[in-house]
Amino acid sequence: MGAIFLQVLVFASALVGLANGALEFESVQLKDNEVAGFPGGAFPKGKPKPSTARCKAFPGSDDWPSISEWRRLNASLDGALLNQDAPAVACYPGPSYDASKCSFLVNNASSTHYYIDDPISVLTTWPQGNTCLPAINPAGNCTRGGYPSYIVNATTVKHIQLAINFARNNNVRLVIKNTGHDFGGRSLGAGSLSIWTHNLDAFEYLPSFALGSYSGPAAHFGAGLEQWELFNQMILNNITIVGSGFKAIGANGGWFASGGHGSLASLYGLAADQALEIHVITADGRHLIANELQNSDLFYALRGGGGSTYGVVTSVIVKVYPPITMMETSIYIACNPPPDTTARARWAPITPATNYVNNTERFWEAMNIYFRFKKTIVDTHNVDWDYIYPLGPDSFSFRTRISFPALTVSQAADLLAPLYHQFSAAGFDFKPTNLTELSSTRLPYSGTSLTAPPGPAVGTANTRYRSRLYPRSNWENSTIFNSTISAIRYAVQTGGYIFHGLSYGPTLQVAGYPGNTSAVNPAWRNAVMHGALMTVQPTNLTPRQARDEQTTMAIYTERIRAVTPGAGSYMNEGDPGEKDWQGSFYGRDGTYERLLKVKKDRDPWGLFWARTTVGSEKWEVESLDGGDLYPWSQNGRLCKTEKEGKGKGKGKKR
Structure with a gap:
């Protein structure tokens, strides 16, 4: 147990916040002069100009960025751009075949933390199209399906800003993935650039915090912190924070964005009710602070209005309670x-x-x-x-x-x-x-035992x-x-x-x-x-x-x-x-209409999209060959609906 305490204490002390209210990874931000010679990564100038193409760029289409452009992006990201195959490719004949890895995927991966720590995996298979499943003797071929084409392993705000700017400037579909604990197909998409926030796992306990009408203890933590890591921090700091009952869920991801229920919901409310301040990068690539005093529209929308549609949350400051049993x-x-x-x-x-x-x-x-x-x-x-x-x-x-x-x-x-x-x-x-x-x-609401990495088993x-x-x-x-x-x-x-x-x-x-x-x-x-x-x-x-x-x-x-x-x-x-x-x-009380206004104001380009998120009715995933899609899968090109579509860009209707 002593080794675990030491490991987590090192984790806690290494990832403290900075004096200006930002976590350490948030202090590394993209500057205009860094993209002066790289139009693909530049911030927008002037009035927003949404793409006139009916469909998002797709591998093989005329408007898909060239290899040299992707290499330029990777260089700007200091090598954080990943082009990773699906794990199960190890089970299929070809250059990536690996009998040992395939056996692990089939027999052991679900009893480990493997899928949560994998940049491309999600915990539900149908959104990918079920085209590359692990099996000792698999049938058919392994295709990329709904998995993204490229992934940004974000460890700084700068990484996310570059990914957002590149996707917006090149009309590339953008998705956001944290732990991949997703049952709605919102963490992946064919032909997309994925922002992987899993490693933004900083934490800082704030014994005294004042903002607006609140004065008391708070905690500031990154978007990638998992619940089991948050539980450990509660024990180390002898505090209580509203969390999920499932330890592999991100403490500040899609769970939080859609409300966030847990064992304290009847006592203290939902996770979204705890937020005092949210740090977010919007579709223009700018890193903003949202609270009741500034960017209040985002502060409203990001607390329960759904994820993957207003911006990429990097961290949140939440209320802290005394320890309870x-x-x-x-x-x-x-x-x-x-x-x-x-x-x-x-x-x-x-x-x-x-x-x-x-x-x-x-x-x-x-x-x-x-x-x-x-x-x-x-x-x-x-x-x-x-x-x-x-x-x-x-x-x-x-x-x-x-x-x-x-x-x-x-x-x-x-x-x-x-x-x-x-x-x-x-x-x-x-x-x-x-x-x-x-x-x-x-x-984490009683006891002193820390959960050791890799945390819970997930399949x-x-x-x-x-x-x-x-x-x-x-x-x-x-x-x-x-x-x-x-x-x-x-x-x-x-x-x-x-x-x-x-x-x-x-x-x-x-x-x-x-x-x-x-x-x-x-x-x-x-x-x-x-x-x-x-x-x-x-x-x-x-x-x-x-x-x-x-x-x-x-x-x-x-x-x-x-x-x-x-x-x-x-x-x-x-x-x-x-x-x-x-x-x-x-909700049927005007909530959706209010959220839709925030969406239009903050993302006039229509950059952020995921199924059933605010404003998503303007887009749909289309089959690449005119065939029948697996129900609601993301294994296809993202295009404007018939009502919205105009201009160039090909894509067959289902």
Whole structure:
């Protein structure tokens, strides 16, 4: 343990901030004279002039930058430009074949931090087009698909400024990638230049910070800091910061930009509610500071208004709280569990503490009781994470983890007592599981154990999500509540989908200052539960088969939409094909229109684009050969829609 402490202490002391409020990597910025002889990397002059081409430049097109231009960019970046193949190319015949690496990718990579630390990888395979998957004896050829053509391994603000300027000046598609923990296809794109912010991992604790109406402790950290690294900093500095429950997520990336939920959401609000100041590079290549006193439009948009569309965030200053303890309990319920299988072991572990029922109706009766209790969990500033798994005909399992921040064992036990009383009154002989104090190997709110690099194990999967923010009104009317449970049951029992529920109450009251001036989807403020249907698609489906499967999934989603009319959805775990995504992901109270104005003002070139981000309806990904795309994949050229398109640039419509 001493070696780990030493390693992280060195990390903390080496990456301190500078006196002017910037982190060390932010002090290295691009100067006009450095690009005087390099038009491709220059800042814009005069009135913005968006490209008249209908499509973004693409490898092989007449307007694609020459090799010499890419080399010039690399020289300006001091060698930070990467041209990397997909990892799985090691499994395919050819000059990059590597049996040892292929074996590692197939058998071991998912139990390591490999994919998070890889510049090109993302944790969901379908956005790439499923064209280069690891396998010992793979079928077909490995193509680049939706992976970017070039990657900037950004370690300074200057690197990001050059990447932005080069992409804008050359009409090249630009994408932003942090950890690659992305289920919506927003971290990659065919024919793109990718800005990889993973290594911007500086941290500084500010015991005294004052800005606007805030005065108190704060923390300043870079866009690439992962949650497990943030947890370690909490332990070292004896503080609490709102973070994610999953340790491989970036503490200041797409998770933060779309709200950012976690174990303290019902007590302190979302991650976006914590920001006091945000440092960002906009589409003109300039590095700006956004807070309530300056660039307030960006300060509003960057806190919950979605990522990859207003600029590249380099760092954020957030509120800091005193250290707290966190109590936890888990509940497992199984109905007719099948013989142990690999699938069950992966999705639904059955533990010795599992409560068993042998009747489908009784299982769903137990679900009704527990899901009613979610409102109590939220109203007492706690959270839960649960899953209902279909394991076969009339076979299901349920597991939940309830976290109680700032409560003692006796307080948490008293809160749970009514739940077990209701179980008992319904004839269930369920035994309460022990309440335990979380150690920092799980969450950082108690204990002194540091997590050692490389952190958590993370693998890839062909995951599809459809989510909904279930409003409080669904708990306040018994008829609507019963219809809600019926819709969830239909999706799990008949559709065979996993249901993932998370109970949070990030109201404006708990969010505090400056939460009421953010672009967080208003549906979060009135929600009791964020619930998602999940499935892992087979990777061998044809594009048409995959699209048909998505159409089938939509049938079950519609039942849930019917019992949550007008409710919203969490974009990071939402459907890229969501109907009325502007209202679902951003709100129906004028939030989207306000964000669209910020987008037009700050990015008149239309440089930043990702699916379902603000302003994205003006562009679409087109098949290169006129064929059928894998549903919502990024394996194609980015072009203006028929309504927006004009001028030169070829591209076939789907």
